[in-house]
Amino acid sequence: MAEQLKLSAETRESFGKGAARKLRAAGKIPAVVYGHGAAPLHLTLPGHETMLLLRRSNALIEIDVDGKKHLTLVKDVQRDPVSQIIEHVDLIVIKKGERVDVEVPVHLEGESFSGTIVMVEVTTVRLNVAATNIPESLSHSIEGAVEGTQVLAGDITLPEGAELAEEADLLLAHVTVPSAPSEAEEEAAEAAAAEEAAEGASEE
Numbered sequence: 629m630a631e632q633l634k635l636s637a638e639t640r641e642s643f644g645k646g647a648a649r650k651l652r653a654a655g656k657i658p659a660v661v662y663g664h665g666a667a668p669l670h671l672t673l674p675g676h677e678t679m680l681l682l683r684r685s686n687a688l689i690e691i692d693v694d695g696k697k698h699l700t701l702v703k704d705v706q707r708d709p710v711s712q713i714i715e716h717v718d719l720i721v722i723k724k725g726e727r728v729d730v731e732v733p734v735h736l737e738g739e740s741f742s743g744t745i746v747m748v749e750v751t752t753v754r755l756n757v758a759a760t761n762i763p764e765s766l767s768h769s770i771e772g773a774v775e776g777t778q779v780l781a782g783d784i785t786l787p788e789g790a791e792l793a794e795e796a797d798l799l800l801a802h803v804t805v806p807s808a809p810s811e812a813e814e815e816a817a818e819a820a821a822a823e824e825a826a827e828g829a830s831e832e
Contacts, residue, residue, distance in 0.1 A: 633681050636692045637671040648715065657714050661691060661700055663721035669693070679714060686730045686762045689719065701728060701759060722759040729756050729793050732763055734784060738771030740803045746770060748801045753781045754793040763787050770803065777803040 648658050657678050661669040681687050691698045700719035731752040740746050782796030
């Protein structure tokens with residue numbers, strides 16, 4: 629289950645892109661905590677510690693602000709599309725005993741039958757689960773699975789108390805046999821290889 633993590637934060641008084649850039653330059657991350665009808669709480673989080681915690685799926689974080697603790701769940705992480713630097717974090721307040729809908733990664737374990745390949749269509753499933761009992765991931769064995777085998781959302785074993793918030797027939801993966809390339813595809817591949825070889829020779 630997701631481990632409850634802890635961070636100390638400071639209230640944020642300045643806003644706007646310029647202020648956010650200064651915070652990030654100082655190794656900090658702007659964030660906001662909201663939910664349950666409370667006024668949004670604008671915070672500054674320690675950059676390095678926050679980045680480490682956000683590597684975990686569905687991180688449940690206890691935020692300490694001047695001695696007052698807020699149990700939160702990461703709602704959204706905004707990153708720079710090029711550098712992938714974290715620009716802003718949204719967190720929602722969680723009450724103990726509350727249930728939430730979350731996306732949980734599904735890992736397929738084992739190897740399918742010899743000569744087949746596994747085509748993955750969806751890598752996560754949505755669960756309705758107690759906020760303090762969110763699994764970090766789910767697993768399903770495909771060991772020895774033959775051609776035509778399908779893995780559906782309803783096939784995944786869920787932890788106690790968790791409910792599937794997807795259609796049970798959502799296709800996650802299927803097992804198939806790779807088709808042999810057609811004659812036209814083989815000719816195109818050979819032509820491309822010959823063209824690359826010619827370009828390499830001309831550059832030399």
